[in-house]
Amino acid sequence: MTIDKALPYGEAAASFFTRVRAELDSREWRSAARTIEDNWDHFALTEPQVLLDAFTALPSEAFIETPSRLIEVDYLRYVASGAAPHAFRRRFNPAADTPSPDLPLRDRLFGITSRVAAHRSAGRIADAVADAVEARRVLDTADAEETAELRTALPHLTIHWAQALDVGDSPLAALEYEQTCAAAVATGQPRIARRAAASLAWMHAEQGRIHNARTWLDRATGFDVAIDRYDVPLLLAEALIAVDGLDTEKARRHLAAADQFVAGEYWAASLWLHALLSTSPEDIIITETVMTRETRRHVSRAVEPGAHRRQVALARWTLRVRRGTLQTPGGDDDRIPSAIAAERAYRQGRFADAQTVVSRLPKDELPPRLGAAVLLIAAASDLRLGRRDQAVDAFHRAHDMIQHEGLSMVFATIDACALKELAEASGLSVDSAVLQFLHDSTDDPRPAMPSLSRRERQVLALLASGMSNNEMAETLFITVNTLKSTVRNLYKKLGVHDRAEASDLAHRLGLDDGA
Secondary structure, eight states, X not given: OOOOOOOOOOHHHHHHHHHHHHHHHTTOHHHHXXXXXXXXXXXXXXXXXXXXXHHXXXXXXXXXXXXXXXXXXXXXXXXXXXXXXXXXXXXXXXXTTEEOTTSOHHHHXXXXXXXXXXXXXXXXXHHHHHHHHHHHHHHHTSOHHHHHHTTTTHHHHXXXXXXXXXXXXXXTHHHHHHHHHHHHHHTTOHHHHHHHHHHHHHHHHHHTOHHHHHHHHHHHHTSOOOOOGGGHHHHHHHHHHHHHTTOHHHHHHHHHHHHTSOOGGGHHHHHHHHHHTOOSHHHXXXXXXXXXXXXXXXXXXXXXXXXXXXXXXXXXXXXXXHHTOOOOOOOOSSHHHHHHHHHHHHHTTXXXXXXXXXXXXXXXXXXXXXXXXXXXXXXXXXXXXXXXXXXXXXXXXXXXXXXXXXXXXXXXXXXXXXXXXXXXXXXXXXXXXXXHHHHHSOSSOOOOOOOOOHHHHHHHHHHHHTOOHHHHHHHHTOOHHHHHHHHHHHXXXXXXXXXXXXXXXXXXXXXXXXX
């Protein structure tokens, strides 16, 4: 297959088109179609003509097999034509940047969806969410006859709205996915239906609502379509459920299957799962390297509030727990960083601080995964503070939540010693496989520390810095004798015998940053 039409593409577009042409020349039209789909978000607004030329170069079998491609071609013709974009823009109010009411419904929805995709691709998540909400409003208030004419095309639009809402952590995302799935089923489009169901399965799995996740997984796998890149959320949901059940071998199989495809919107979710499965020093190093590369590639998305930033924070948190270095990452002033700060305080022996942080979180309003983790931190902190009744109550609630949803991995939020004590104090059982996993998941288990004063934490951090006694005393504005007395008390509290052991413990617990 050769195409002799020369067009003034940019360098990236020309490279993309050359690849498509090479795949067509090799009679690999399905590979060419996947390449076009993979690059939709990149070129749909910036260089729609190259996508249009690539689509129209596909053989007729591509459109017989997937009729929705005709909708994509129709849209690209509209955007790429010399007159249509100009006329389209004229119908918009430049000040408000919203569609004029006299614009046909098809044009209004295609236009707004185009903006949704462009904002999402550029990492402008809040703008993408706002446009997705506007698109749904326009559809819901449209004339029924106009809506009926778009019946087949709508699932291909609403899936974009759902994804934007999903990435933006909007509570409307689940409903949009459900509506997309139902519309796709009603119009005989199983691939879109499976895509929406798989995305819903991941949403529920991430939040710890495992029963709901399984329901949508069953629905997604019930559609008889070949596996493709849109099954990444399905595979990630399967992997996360396996992690929760401590079946790491099964989890790795599903994650490896997901890794065969470009992660797309799920790049940060994939990082988090890799972090959860990093149980050896080698795994941790590899995952940290991949994380650095991926966050640089997706920097605009990684810094915007929403699912990507939250999942990157979760991945970093998980790796720091694996390493035993609990430093509070930068990020949103919301629930995830608060939970990270609470665990850090708990691991460092600042039990009152941990309790203060978790007391500010609306535990009854948190999704099961995060809610159970916060309750475990509260229980373990109360236990160390001698508040047995409060500890038992919090542990009961956490245990019920974990058992109900099958979130065994969440028990790793606290150390095995505290978990055993809480189980005994509450009369509840914890599967021996869970305790074994907690012991085996790291070569460097981190016991919870006794409560240290601010001065003792300062001394511990300085011990790890390698300063001499004179230098430390000078830094703290105290005498050497006072310093030595503090060090002796510190050794006793920590159960260590010398500076080397104390320094090692400081590094393991993240206290070498002076916290």
